[in-house]
Amino acid sequence: MKYYNYLLCAILSCLVTFASGCNDDDNDKKAAGLICFGESGHITAKFSYTDEDAEFKINVLNKGMGALTAPITICTQDELNEYNQKYSTDYSLLPEGTYELSETSVSFTSAEKSKEITLTIYPKKLFDAIRNDAAGKEYALPLKVGSQSVCETIYVVEITYPELRLEGSTYFRMSKDEEIREIEARTYEEVYGSLKATPNKGDVDMPLALVENAEEWLKKYNQTYETDYKLLPSTAYELGRMTGKEGEEKCTTSVKIKRTLSTGAPLEFGKYILPVQLSGVDSRIAVSREVHVITVTNSNNYEDTGRDYDDGTNIVYHVKLAIDEEGYKMMNEDMEFFKNNFEIQWEEINTRFNALDKKGILKRNYIFVPDLENIIVFKYVNKDSNWDVAYNYANQIDTDKFQLVVTYDFFKQEDEGGGGYGGRTPKGVDHIKVTCYSENTDGIRHMIGLASLTEESIVHELGHFRGLIDTYWCEVPASKNKVNNKGFQPERGNMMGACYQPTHLIEWSEYEMYVINATGAPQCSISKTVADYFADNVQINVTEDGQLSEGFTLKFYPFENDKIEKAKYTYQVTGSQQTVDAKRLFWVSEEGWINNPGNYYKIFLVEAMSNKTGKKAYLFLPVYDVHRQGLLDKSENKISGTSTFKTTIDIK
Secondary structure: OOOOOHHHHHHHHHHOOOOOOOOHHHHHHHHHHHEEEOOOEEEEEEEEOOOOOEEEEEEEEEOOOOOEEEEEEEOOHHHHHHHHHHHOOOEEEOOOOOEEEOOOEEEEOOOOOEEEEEEEEOHHHHHHHHHOOOOOOEEEEEEEEOOOOOOOEEEEEEEEOOEEEEOOOEEEEEOOOEEEEEEEEEEEEEEOOEEEEEOOOOOEEEEEEEOOOHHHHHHHHHHHHOOOOEEOOHHHEEEOEEEEOOOOOOEEEEEEEEOEOOOOOEOOOEEEEEEEEEOOOOOOOEEOOOOEEEEEEEOOOOOOOOOOEEOOOEEEEEEEEEEEHHHHHHOOOOHHHHHHHHHHHHHHHHHHHHHOOOOOOOOOEEEEEEOOOOOEEEOOOOOOOOOOHHHHOHHHOOOOOEEEEEEEEOOOOOOOOOOEEOOOOOOOOEEEEEEOOOOOHHHHHHHHOOOOOHHHHHHHHHHHHOOOOOHHHHOEOHHHEOOOOOOEOOOOOOOOHHHHOOHHHOOOOHHHHHHHHHHOOOOOOHHHHHHHOOOOEEEEEEEEOOEEOOEEEEEEEEEEOOEEOOOOEEEEEEOOEEEEEHHHHHEOOOOHHHHOOOOEOOEEEEEEEEOOOOOEEEEEEEHHHHHHHHHHHHHHOOOOOOOEEEEEEEEO
16 A cells, blocks of 8 residues: 655745754654655565566655755664554564665755665575574564654565475374374475476475474464374484475475384373474575374274173274265365374364363263264265165175274265254164365365364264254243243253353253263264153142142143143142153153153143132153153162152242
8 A cells, every 4th residue: 555645745845944054863853754765564575586676766856945865774673573462463574685776865955856866686695584484484674764753664575485384184093003104295385376386496305303392383373273292202202304306396204203202112092292393494495384284093993802802991982974976076185085084183173072071971981983984975866865865875894893884975975964963774873964165175074174164063963963952842932931931041051052152152061971981982873862861750849928828720832843832741739849751841742761762741830829819830841851850860860769850830
């Protein structure tokens, strides 16, 4: 943008009287207000590292009425830092020797109103400075006239040059004593406004090294991403040298991670990070100091465990993965891409599933082990085919090992809908469908990456896999309650709509964790879990202004056909208490918990009316409250006798 100081200069010209005998300081002070750059603010100086000279004309204006002289001054780094703070930039001064001003001061006669000076930047010298500067700075040249207190004009340097960069990130899940991964680097150069990979400019041979101040770097990383990684011990890894031949498309090196340290001690179980970067200087290209993140998870190897594995500390489930053929082809049939990303994703899923236990109620650690070696590629047949993957590809699923199939659908056919839990499956196997609809490879990279909400949605569906209902079924909008026009919001948990919140903002509710504890390792049914662990009775106690009622009418209004309107059950009660059979109350049909366990009411509005005063009071009775009582009595505490959910209604 261009900013002109005409008004300021004109005002000052009217206020200044010139004297022939003024000293240099006086002249400088007057000139500072009367001599201005014709263009101020942020100016981009763009050129290539191959250019000989890059010249930029600077117009200097005289707004005074007499002869003036003023120096052209380069601002200090401290002054530039003030600019950085104000405009949220991070510029460093252009190195000395990489530029030249044709004039370091300007003099005007009374008749001269403008002059032109030249800023010359030497791209090759600047490129040499960049190559030797490990910090990878953004450079700028801030200028001011005379004794001005602010940088009036900022020449921001944009130089295009080839740069060697490390590719992506690397993940290890340690199951063997040693694991080796290849890391790639490519040379990038700006071509027509975008970065393009180019062949190596020459032979490359430089080390890979741990970042400086690695502990401080890790502290910031953990704070930023809300993680708790430890720094991988130096005795647990070996870094190779990055090498590549001139003209080749990439450079490569290898990283070895060891579960047995060079001291002979074992690497402790846990999650580690190894932040590395390229180290060295190349005479032909710049070397990026961008950090390449290597994450390492050192855990027990559960690959060979069978179904229903429970060692008292860990429950292990084996997960068969499947991707749609269209998404597979969209990624050029790069199965390694899917394997690598699924490995990272399922580690995050495992972390989130267990981290949602904020109260320490879960009795086991839950480990979901994805099969990364034999991923199913399924074909589209019709709108239901992505629901039937487990059934249609049963010959690729070992039912003695796998309890769950998770399908990723990356390409949306016209008649395909959303994802969820369910579908046709072979006996003993459950299914989750994940919709990651994408239009191109960038979309797939996003959906399979940790920046999307895929992990959050999968953990929610894994709740269903462990027998959990959607508690949002119990939500009642006030407009749909025709009895007392009150709404109901279910308790907060991962099976409520809050499941997409970051891990630190959401948790399993106590009810949800009681269900997970109860179902344990074996395959389970959601509806059967509700029926098997349901309380036997519901006891409604009624008081009137805190005193036991002497008689009341009790009505149960189900949320049915998307509204609360008609009472399903009515009781005339003498005294202050009514106990009803919990299953006969909630299940729609007689003994439906046996022959149709999924057909139950999700919530009742309970009305108590005093026989003495005719006044009424209400409470909502969601199914999970009664189920929670049954879980506490039949699974957590394992009491003898019947399980009774008790609640009180007070009529005011």
